[in-house]
Every structure is written in structure tokens, then in C-alpha cells.
Amino acid sequence: MRALIDATAVRIALEKTGQDLLLRLWSKDADQMLRKVAGGLKQFVHEYRRRFKETPDILALIDENTPKARAFFHFDTLMASCEMKIMVWRLLMGGEIRSVDFRYRADKRSSLRVHLLSADWQKETYESTEALDFRVLRHVGLAGEPQQGRLQGYYAF
């Protein structure tokens, strides 16, 4: 049976993954922010299940693979849109980045489009124009030869 995603579960997840500094920074807004984050995570699980017919067990990941949970429960991921949370989860589950189109202009509408090949060889595209979503790019690793590198994976700091 899967654990319930609520403010308490998110608080515990942040503590277990070493992200509890957020609780200090949120200060008296912590309870409200925890509820907001829990709502976003529930929406993510619901949408992921609708698309892929499987339920991402984000709370189980904390014990199964703490480094990956630390990346998923990082502030940048938690604040990202549902679409980008799905992209991040697909990366954590073995997806490969095939291309990234990122168009940025200061104080203008910017855009991010990520093309993935999932672990089961499906081509997927994720798009966003929300500035908070652009921060997920900071977590992507690099592999391969320096001149022909590949973006890969999703990691915490």
C-alpha cells in the first residue's frame, strides 16, 4: 500500500533527503508551503498515472534510492510544473535526453522544450514557458567526449 502524500509526508521527505533547510527558509510559511508542495506532488502522481498507467512511488524512492530522492525532492523539482516533474521522473527512471531547445530573452517570454527517449524507447516531448521550470536544467549531468557530450540523468547538488 502506498503512503499518503500530505504535508507531513513531504516534511519527512525533506528531512530524510537532507533538504530540511527549506523548512528553515520557509519559516512561518512552512506549513502553507508544505501543503502547496504536497498538492503539486499529488497532481504529478495523478497525471503520471493517467499518461503512463503506472503510479510513481515517490515516497518509497526515499528508502530505495536516497540520492535520486534527494534530486526529486530538491526545491527546483518541487517548484517545477507538473509537466516538468513528469520529465524529471522519466529522466530518473532511465530516460535519455535527445535534445533541448531553450530560448531565453531577459524580461520576455522564454521557452524550454526537452525531447526524451524513455527507458522503454518511447519518444516524448516536454515543454514549458514557466521560468521556474528552467531551473531543472541545473540538475542534468554530462557524459561522453568533451566536444560531443551528452546531457544525461538528473542529479541533486
Add this chain to the structure above:
Amino acid sequence: MLLASATECIGDVLVRACREFWPNRECLFQDAHEHVTHPLSDSWVWTVGVARNEFSIYRDEAAAASWEAKGAVKSNANMMIHFIIGDPLLDDPRVAEVAVIFDKWTPEIRRLLRDLKTSLVSTPSQAPTAEAA
């Protein structure tokens, strides 16, 4: 022997490198202490499997079957790569050693090792850059 950031999911980097090493192949994951193999499309590999400290990646089903039936023979050389991820070092717990075990040196294996060195120091976490002896 390679060095990696002990706080990162090292297994994830290793499995991805193998997938690049054998492009367009259905690689299989096998924990060192289990008999069963898992295709990389199995999400178990990316949550539980890559968190294990010792595992093998087979090029494909045929390679796994060959290893199962014959063990290490000339015909299946370098079709399986074995990894052992050490505990954090006593003198610097931020760092772990990674042993990469294969059958023979080839240009492809050298490229894989170069790829791994890049990957293991290019995760966004603060990672070491040195190579062990």
C-alpha cells in the same frame, strides 16, 4: 579503478554509460547476488537496481545466456561488464572507488572508461576529478 562522488547515485551513471556502449541493444541488469536479470525498461533497475553496490550489465539477452551457459569464453568477451562500488573512503567520505571489470582492453573499452570518467565528475554535485591508481 575510478573515483566518484559517494553521495551521488553512481550506479545510475554506470548503467547509462553501458547503454551508450551498446546502443540499440536491450541491455540487461543483474545484481551480483541474484540470479534474475532485468531489462533496462524495468523501472526497478532505475530505483532499486542502480542503488546496489555490485552488479553486471549484459549487452543483451544472448550475452546473458552465453555467460550463464559457458561462463567467460572468447566468444562472449566484453559482452558483460561488472561493477563494484566501494564504500566511502575512510580518509574522505565524499569519495567512493568504482571498480570496472571487463575481459580485454579494446578501443571501445577505452572509450567507455573515458566516458565514465567524464560522467562521474560531471554530475552537478561536487565531485572529485582524480583517477585512482
